C-alpha cells in the first residue's frame with residue numbers, strides 16, 4: 001500500500017492560528033453572556049467534546065438517485081480508502097471515531113487487518129448493517145419478494161444466515177451492535193398477507209437474536225415506505241417497538257429521521273421510545289419529502305434541536321436503558337461527502353450543546369403552570385443562542401480544526417486523492433445509488 005496523503009496535525013494548527021484571534025473574542029463574549037444566566041461555558045465545551053457520532057462507511061462515496069450518480073474524482077474505491085476518509089473527518093472534527101459498516105459492501109478479506117488499519121487511525125467500528133435488499137452476484141435465492149418475511153423458508157434462511165454472518169464479522173472487528181433494516185413489503189393490495197409477514201419477520205429475527213453475543217444489541221430500523229410502495233412490514237415505530245419487546249432485552253428501536261411521513265412528530269417518537277426503554281439510537285439525516293438522506297440539520301434544524309431536547313432531558317434524568325447509538329446515514333449527491341459529513345457531525349454537536357442550554361427548571365415550571373409561550377420561549381432561547389464559538393474551541397482543544405471545511409479545502413486532500421485513486425474500471429466502491 002503506497003504512502004497516501006493525510007492532513008498533518010501541524011497543518012491543522014497552522015490553519016487554526018489564523019482563526020484564533022476572532023474566536024477568542026467571540027468565545028469570551030459568549031462566556032460573559034452565559035455567565036449572566038449562571039451557565040459556565042466550560043461545562044458546555046466539555047459537553048461538546050463528549051459527543052460522539054458514527055460515520056456510515058457508505059456515506060464517504062458520492063451517493064445518487066435512480067436517475068443518476070455523479071461520481072467525483074478521488075472518491076474511495078474500497079473499505080480501506082473509505083476508512084482513510086473517515087480518519088480525515090475524525091482528525092478535523094474530533095467527534096467521529098466510529099465507523100458503521102455495511103455488509104457485503106464493506107466485507108473485509110481480513111477482519112483483523114482491517115481492525116488494525118482502523119485502530120492506527122484512531123477509529124473503531126460501530127453497529128454493523130446487513131443487506132437483504134439487494135441480490136449479490138451468484139446469490140442462490142432472490143430477495144425480489146422479500147427476505148426475512150419471504151413466503152419461502154429457503155429465502156428466509158438465506159437472509160438469516162447473512163445477518164448471522166454480519167454478526168460474526170462484527171465480532172472480529174470489535175463491533176457491539178447489529179442493525180437490521182429490511183425493505184420487505186408489497187407494491188399491490190393483497191400482495192402480502194400483512195399479519196403472516198410480520199409473524200415470519202419475528203420467526204426470522206428470533207434466530208438472528210439467538211446468534212447475538214451477550215453484550216451485543218440488535219437495532220430494528222423501521223421505514224414507512226420504499227422500496228415497497230404499498231405496504232412495508234416494519235413500517236413504523238409501533239411495529240418496531242412490538243417486535244423489540246417480543247425479541248427481548250437486547251433488541252431496540254432505531255430511528256432514521258428520514259423514515260417517517262412528512263410532518264410526523266419524530267421528537268415525540270423519541271420520547272416514547274426513551275420512556276419505554278427501547279431507544280436504540282439514530283440514523284441522523286434530514287429530508288423535505290421522502291427518505292431524501294440530506295445533510296443533518298440542513299432542512300429542519302429546529303426539529304433536530306427538539307429531538308436533542310428530549311435526549312438531553314433523558315440524559316440528565318438518567319432514564320433507565322438510555323444508551324443511544326448516534327450514527328449519520330446520509331447520501332451526498334452534489335457535495336463533497338467529507339465536507340457534508342463534517343458539517344453534519346458539527347450540526348449534531350450544535351443541537352446537543354443547545355439542548356444543554358435549555359433552562360429545564362424554567363421549562364418545567366412553565367409546563368406545570370400551563371404557560372405554553374413561556375415554555376416555547378425557554379426552548380427558543382437555547383435554540384437561538386449561537387454556540388459556534390463553543391463548538392470551534394472544543395474542536396481546537398481536541399486537536400481538531402476551528403474551521404473544518406476551509407481547513408479541508410486548503411489541504412488539497414481531494415485533489416491529492418484524485419491523483420492517488422485513479423478510477424478502477426467497473427469497481428466503483430459499492431454502496432447505494
Ligand code: LRH
Nearest residue numbers: 129181256283291329432
Ligand atoms: C434504508 C437505510 C438503512 C440502510 C440504508 C443504507 O433507507 O436507511 O439504514 O441500510 O439506508
Ligand code: MN
Nearest residue numbers: 221256283329
Ligand atoms: Mn438508515
